[in-house]
Amino acid sequence: MPRRLLSGVLGALSQDMAIDLGSATTRVHVRKRGVICRQPSLVALYQEPRGDKRVLAIGDEARAMLGRTPPDVEVVRPVAEGVIRDFEVAEVLLRLVMHECMGPSHVVSPRCVLTIPHGTTEVEKRAVRECAEAAGAREVHLVEEVLAAAIGAGLDVTEPHGNMVVDIGGGTTEVAVVSMGGVVYSRSLKVGGQEMDDAIVRYMQDTRGLHIGPMTAEDLKIQLGSAVPGRLRGEPSSVEVRGRDLVTGFPRAVKVHADEVRSALSGIVHLIVETLLASLDKTPPELAADIVDKGVVMTGGAAQLRGLDRALGEATGLPVIVADDPAAAVVQGAGQALEHVEVLQAVAL
Ligand SMILES: Nc1ncnc2c1ncn2[C@@H]1O[C@H](COP(=O)(O)OP(=O)(O)OP(=O)(O)O)[C@@H](O)[C@H]1O
Ligand SMILES: [Mg+2]
Structure with missing residues (x-):
C-alpha cells in the first residue's frame, strides 16, 4: 500500500490524543470526545525482594497510598516543576493513561500532541518524543504549554496580536505573551x-x-x-x-x-504578582498596548485560588480573567490544535 494511503487509513482508525503531563495532574483530550481522563501524575511502585520494581497503581489509586506506604512501596511523581524528571516512570504513566483512553477496541496506536514548557531544549524534546513513542504513540507533536493554554482559553493565537497568559499549575507559574503562533516572551517561576x-x-x-x-x-x-x-x-x-x-x-x-x-499563602501570592509585573515590564510596546486592550487570562488549577485574579488586577491595573475550566485549558487547547491542522501547523514545534 502506498505510504500516504497507509497513513490515511491509520489516521482514520486511530484516536488522536492531546496529553498534558503536568506536575500535579495528567489530562487526556481525545478527538470528538473531549477531556476523558484526569489522573494525579503519580505512580506507586513495589520493590520486589529480588530487585525488580513492579507497578502497583497509578493516578487516584496511587494518590490514596501517599504517606501510607510500607517500606517496599514508593509513590513516585515523575514530573516536577513542569519537567519530566523520571522518564521510565513517566512512560509507564503515559502508557497506562493512553490505554485507558483508547479502550480495548482500538488496535492502531494514537497520534499524540504533548505539551511541554517553554524553553525545553532540543535534547529534552527528543527525550519527551521518545518517551511518548515508547509508551505507544504512533506520531508525536509537541506544543508549548502556554500556547496551548491560550488556545484552550479561547484566544486566537495565530493573529499578529499580543495575548498575555498566566498559567499557574501544581509545580510552576508561567507568564507568557503569545502572538502569531509563537511565544514572544515568557517568564517562569518554580512555584505553584x-x-x-x-x-x-x-x-x-x-x-x-x-x-x-x-x-x-x-x-x-x-x-x-x-x-x-x-x-x-x-x-x-x-x-x-x-x-x-x-x-x-x-x-x-x-x-x-x-x-x-x-x-x-501571602508570600507566594506576592511572588506571582512580582513575576507578572516583571513580565509586563519586559513586554515589547506594541504587544503591551494589545494587552492593555485585552487584559490577562489566567489558566491552571491554582488560578482558581479565590481572589488571585483580583490581586493580579489590582497590582497591574489590567483586566484579569480566569479561563472557563482553567485547569483543563492546556489540554483542551492542545486538543483543538490536533483537530485543526492549520492551528497545529502554526503552533507545533
Ligand atoms: N479551587 C482551587 N483553588 C486553589 N487551588 C486549586 C484549586 N483546584 C485545584 N487547585 C490546585 O491546582 C494545582 C494543579 O493545577 P494543574 O492541574 O493546572 O497543575 P499541573 O498542570 O499538573 O502542573 P504544572 O503545570 O505546574 O506542571 C494543584 O496544586 C491543586 O491543589
Ligand atoms: Mg499545567
Missing part, C-alpha cells in the same frame, strides 16, 4: 499549587505546633485559601483539620481560620 500546600504545612507547624500532611494542606487551600480578604456568603470561614501535635506526638484536631490560610 504544591508550593502553596507546603507553605500551609509550614504555617501550621510554626504557629499552631501541628504537623499536617500535604493532602490536608491542599484541602485547606481549596476550601479556605484566598489571595485577598473577604469571603462570599455561604463559604466556610473556618474548618477543622487533624494532624500530629509537635510537642506531645499525639493526633490533635484544630480549627483553622481562612485568615490564617491567606496569611500562609
